[in-house]
Amino acid sequence: MKKRYQLAEEERHLFRESITGTKPLRQDTVKPPKPRLNTNHLPARRLLHEQVDASFYFSDEFQPLLESEGPARYMRPDVSPYEVKKLRRGDYIPELFLDLHGMTQAEAKEELGALLAACRREHVHCACVMHGHGKHILKQQTPMWLAQHPDVLGFHQAPKMFGGDAALLVLIELDE
Template sequence: MLDAEDIALFRESIKGTKKLTQNTFVPPRTVNVKKKAEIREIREKQDTLFYFSDEYEPLLNDESAVKYLREGEDSYILKQLRRGDFSPELFLDLHGLTREQAKQELAALIQACESEHVYCASIMTGYGTYTLKRQIPRWLVQHPKVRALHQAPKEWGGEAAILVLLDV
């Protein structure tokens, strides 16, 4: 509690000032949930793209069927992929796309698999100049969510497609 002397001192120090009127209203800041979700989705897509380097050269055998198994995974998974035991739930067709477009679509596919909890996807590379057919596995082996990949069996596209098993 203030004593009379302190109150008098305060009144003496503010003598000659005007009282301020508060006539402005500052509305509370609203968060645009939709815009925030879009920004998060773009960031996640960019994060996924981060894994795809064009300079990285994994030890893949270009002569035989395309195949890769992440270290620590059961080798039986490759046999299952080759036989078609896993049915792809998402399909990505890269026919007619440039390398950069294909890289964007690949990142979007992995993101979609993760958000939809899809563990097996098929990527149609086609035959063409074999540019994408050779590059797609090199990009995929760099991503930490990719457990295994193998050239698709005939019913899922054969030599023109790759089956990917993801850790979702």
């Protein structure tokens, strides 16, 4: 094997002079601990099942009755209409954000299902879904998918600070 770095005689002498009086380090006999399995994280298979289960609710054929006038909004019948007003004003601060830019409809459905499953798992009450403007395909489909899911209490077009008309704030029902 060829030596890549060769020092000049002067540099070798300078090095030896600078390390005079030092002792070599003794090798530690302590073995590093074996890595433990983290039991806090859910198995990947369970996460995948949650995601698939959550995206099961999204149908392209079903058209929920949403208001066509004004901003995109929806509230389940058993939820107070005051909640929509609080969403519109920005009283709820989203803890999770999902950016759907550049995704296909199938990918967006999968990610939306994963977001809702994550919100339930992490006890997140409000999330923001950024669908963007684009060709208005995801902008039209996202509210229809969200209105079909049983864990969604409601949604409203996001205030300007969270994306304006290119995003939705979603309220998720949590277990007590």
